[in-house]
Amino acid sequence: MKRYCLILVLYLISSSRADISNKYFPESFQFGAAGAAYQIEGGWNEDGKGENIWDHFLHYNVSGKVVDDSNGDVACDSYHKWQEDVDNLKQLGVKLYRFSISWSRILPDGTPYQVNQKGIDYYLNLIKALKQNGIEPVITLYHWDLPQHLSEFGGWLNPQISDYFAAYARICFENFGPYVKYWTTINEPLSTCVIGYAQGLHAPGYYLIDGGMYQCAYVSLLAHAKAWHIYDEEFRAQQGGKVGISLACGAQLPFDPNSAQDQEAAERNYQMGCGWVGNPIYFGNWPQVMIDRIAAKSKQDNYPFSRLPEFTQEEIEFIKGTNDFLPLNYYTSALVQYADEWTGAPSYWLDINVQTFANESWPKSASDWLTSYPEGLRILLNRINKDYNPGEIIIAENGWSDNGELDDQGRLTYIQAHLSAILESILEDGVNVSGYTVWSLMDNFEWAEGYTQRFGIIKVDFDDPQRTRTWKSSAKYYQNVVATRCLLDQCQ
Ligand SMILES: *[C@@H]1O[C@H](CO)[C@@H](O)[C@H](O)[C@H]1NC(C)=O
Ligand SMILES: *[C@@H]1O[C@H](CO)[C@@H](O)[C@H](O)[C@H]1NC(C)=O
């Protein structure tokens, strides 16, 4: 009863927003929620699960890696509480649940030598419970938790890891494919490559800022393409699903829209972020500006080759056109300003060589990288639609961090405004966005920020051994949006 009174209050608040679309979402639009294995599951060594790079990163020499010295050993305990997660999804009324499979839960050392049936069963039970409640599983194969054994084998720097990934993908398609329509191979490969292999802030913690991220992206793209071809050749005919790699992008706006230098800097920053993965997937090769700049800088720094790996013609053909749909993660955008060429040791940052800012007028979250600019999502969707013509797009992540308050008006406003931007992109601009999985279903382990930044529409009490879940204001608002397909108290 209480919940309905609250919804009424929220109606009144939300109805005053003049900038929010008052149109209905199309009947075919699918609402959902998202999470990822290491961030929610816990059960890190249960029932035969092997060690992955996050377990390893945070079990040894841990101090300073995570702000609150925490880890994902228990997290939201979804390894035991998955039925409650399904109940919450059902009550929200959503039709999509995006989650990831923990590679080392299925293959303890990452290789196909030993398949852990208990790990398979965990995901089969989850998938079947979702389907029984009319919820489509949207499965990510890799959300940053490489089996430790494969990391010691060179991880995402070793091209052979792409074969191990392909073997793992095949096992997942065989076991879960009959129930799954949407697969994401790798979530935001650049986050792992830049933060994990260049900045050293995420597992496996390598500081290889001159070239680690380029090699990692190269291997990730090969891995994705191998998995896509396996699906295409061995499973698509019977299973009829779609396979994609997720891009994390934002609109890159020239700081001074009238400055040709700022326009060029903004475009370069866009291509060396979004285009770094998008270009190979849709056109076969790295963006030309990346190829040219890194080759020139490498030469200047006495390298007899480019620090950016070169694709063979065969690889270009193999990678091109391997997205059946686009899982797109959008959080924020940037203002980009031209900078004179910096000098210093070779690095990704010098390769890009631009200044980025958030506009002061964009509301700030609890994360220093995240400000709210919903118009940026509409700008980005139009750009991606025009450049890549990706067919179906799912907004696979979009969300807001705060300190965990139950009356999370900041998150509610962010979700409302971003859904409005999506709706306008669909109705006014003809962009084919078919679904939205909000990040995140519940508060979880936010990597190097531990449990200090909260993204959930549902609160998790991490001090309580039961990991009690409590709905926040944003969850109640979202439940109403899902039920009415309307962002305000009335639509037309
Ligand atoms: C432990 O971490 C510190 C700082 O992160 C690093 O300098 C040191 O080399 C690490 N030691 C080992 C044994 O990995
Ligand atoms: C920041 O946003 C304000 C309000 O939308 C706008 O007037 C201003 O031009 C923006 N600043 C920059 C540098 O883009």
Ligand SMILES: *[C@@H]1O[C@H](CO)[C@@H](O)[C@H](O)[C@H]1NC(C)=O
């Ligand atoms: C839009 O996406 C839907 C799936 O939701 C697909 O069936 C349709 O073909 C797509 N339309 C275009 C024009 O790509």
